[in-house]
Amino acid sequence: xxxxxxxxxxxxxxxxxxxxxxxxxxxxxxxxxxxxxxxxxxxxxxxxxxxxxxxxxxxxxxxxxxxxxxxxxxxxxxxxxxxxxxxxxxxxxxxxxxxxxxxxxxxxxxxxxxxxxxxxxxxxxxxxxxxxxxxxxxxxxxxxxxxxxxxxxxxxxxxxxxxxxxxxxxxxxxxxxxxxxxxxxxxxxxxxxxxxxxxxxxxxxxxxxxxxxxxxxxxxxxxxxxxxxxxxxxxxxxxxxxxxxxxxxxxxxxxxxxxxxxxxxxxxxxxxxxxxxxxxxxxxxxxxxxxxxxxxxxxxxxxxxxxxxxxxxxxxxxxxxxxxxxxxxxxxxxxxxxxxxxxxxxxxxxxxxxxxxxxxxxxxxxxxxxxxxxxxxxxxxxxxxxxxxxxxxxxxxxxxxxx
DNA sequence: CCTCCACAGGAAGCGCAGGAGT
DNA sequence: ACTCCTGCGCTTCCTGTGGAGG
Numbered sequence: 001x002x003x004x005x006x007x008x009x010x011x012x013x014x015x016x017x018x019x020x021x022x023x024x025x026x027x028x029x030x031x032x033x034x035x036x037x038x039x040x041x042x043x044x045x046x047x048x049x050x051x052x053x054x055x056x057x058x059x060x061x062x063x064x065x066x067x068x069x070x071x072x073x074x075x076x077x078x079x080x081x082x083x084x085x086x087x088x089x090x091x092x093x094x095x096x097x098x099x100x101x102x103x104x105x106x107x108x109x110x111x112x113x114x115x116x117x118x119x120x121x122x123x124x125x126x127x128x129x130x131x132x133x134x135x136x137x138x139x140x141x142x143x144x145x146x147x148x149x150x151x152x153x154x155x156x157x158x159x160x161x162x163x164x165x166x167x168x169x170x171x172x173x174x175x176x177x178x179x180x181x182x183x184x185x186x187x188x189x190x191x192x193x194x195x196x197x198x199x200x201x202x203x204x205x206x207x208x209x210x211x212x213x214x215x216x217x218x219x220x221x222x223x224x225x226x227x228x229x230x231x232x233x234x235x236x237x238x239x240x241x242x243x244x245x246x247x248x249x250x251x252x253x254x255x256x257x258x259x260x261x262x263x264x265x266x267x268x269x270x271x272x273x274x275x276x277x278x279x280x281x282x283x284x285x286x287x288x289x290x291x292x293x294x295x296x297x298x299x300x301x302x303x304x305x306x307x308x309x310x311x312x313x314x315x316x317x318x319x320x321x322x323x324x325x326x327x328x329x330x331x332x333x334x335x336x337x338x339x340x341x342x343x344x345x346x347x348x349x350x351x352x353x354x355x356x357x358x359x360x361x362x363x364x365x366x367x368x369x370x371x372x373x374x375x376x377x378x379x380x381x382x383x384x385x386x387x388x389x390x391x392x393x394x395x396x397x398x399x400x401x402x403x
Numbered sequence: 404c405c406t407c408c409a410c411a412g413g414a415a416g417c418g419c420a421g422g423a424g425t
Numbered sequence: 426a427c428t429c430c431t432g433c434g435c436t437t438c439c440t441g442t443g444g445a446g447g
Contacts (some may be wrong), residue, residue, distance in 0.1 A: 067410095223428080308419090331410095332409085332410070332411090333410070334411065350436070351434095351436085352435075352436055352437080353410085354411095354412080354436070354437080354438095355433085355434080355436075357410085357411065357412070358412090358434095358435090361411095361412090371443080372426055373411090381409060381410045381411070381441095381442060381443060382409060382410055382411090383410080383411080
């Protein structure tokens with residue numbers, strides 16, 4: 001006997017009420033149509049690229065500013081507009097966007113660019129000269145080509161790359177190649193070869209970080225399109241903006257915060273995103289960051305952190321050493337001894353005390369622990385170590401790995 | 404005052420893996 | 426395919442520091 005087919009489990013997910021109208025519009029990858037507070041930058045890039053529409057080479061531009069200040073968004077936006085316009089007017093202008101984090105050498109960048117211009121062919125494995133020629137040929141057909149190199153500081157042989165691309169213009173008769181380099185590393189520019197610097201930085205553009213009011217406006221605009229009407233309280237937007245502004249003026253963080261807050265509201269079945277959800281989302285985003293960080297740590301650093309968490313939880317009655325008050329505060333030497341025991345327990349070797357101290361300084365740098373130098377009343381010199389985060393969560397997450 | 408303790412942290416060097424050059 | 430080079434993770438060794446104790 002056949003039973004009636006049960007409702008598909010995903011049906012329930014679809015029927016579930018949500019605060020979102022279109023969630024895609026509030027992910028950090030989405031490029032919005034409007035880019036507030038960046039008119040000046042858009043104008044400047046646009047003016048420069050407009051030369052290409054008259055059949056002339058555009059200046060190379062170097063764009064820099066901290067993460068999440070709109071560099072990539074603005075550049076992509078202007079490029080998109082340029083190419084759309086050129087296509088509509090039938091002007092031979094073309095361009096491509098390359099993220100140098102994934103294409104981190106001259107060769108890989110060139111391959112990627114040529115691949116964009118000849119999508120039907122495969123150039124992987126061809127010699128660097130061949131790829132170079134192919135790119136020149138493409139421009140020589142009378143095209144003004146603009147290549148955007150995002151995170152350009154990640155390219156190992158960046159001097160070679162910029163030299164080759166700028167020099168290519170000497171070989172091209174009609175047509176040109178221009179570069180837009182984007183970086184959030186402010187020192188990168190100063191470390192460039194002087195010749196590279198002068199050719200890449202014909203035009204420089206600085207993107208300042210957003211302040212709280214600007215972030216508020218950005219979030220408000222995104223909320224309007226991504227969330228259902230009145231689903232997000234104004235105070236929740238302000239709070240997200242304030243958190244992000246305090247950290248670094250990073251719009252990406254602000255957007256992520258609001259996205260997570262929306263997801264939390266959905267999970268709870270709430271129709272509104274309030275301050276509470278934003279606060280919780282902030283904790284979650286922080287937690288995600290912390291656990292990602294722990295995830296990528298070397299094994300023994302994890303064990304050291306685990307030991308600190310373990311000892312902080314145990315809160316052993318202190319060895320009465322000159323009456324030092326001890327609330328979750330540990331001695332450096334004591335942690336090392338315990339760590340050796342813990343490592344043995346897991347069947348692991350141990351690192352030397354020197355390297356252990358290195359790990360401790362790093363953990364402090366990450367903000368996972370705080371240390372203070374021993375003052376009076378202590379024999380010799382040591383560091384007091386205190387965990388800056390709830391020990392149980394760390395303890396459990398690391399323990400899972402070694403069991 | 405000298406020595407010891409219990410560390411901090413710099414410098415040098417070692418073994419290894421992975422990439423570049425030939 | 427082979428060697429050479431380089432960066433990384435780590436150890437060993439060393440010097441420095443400041444209170445405790447003889």
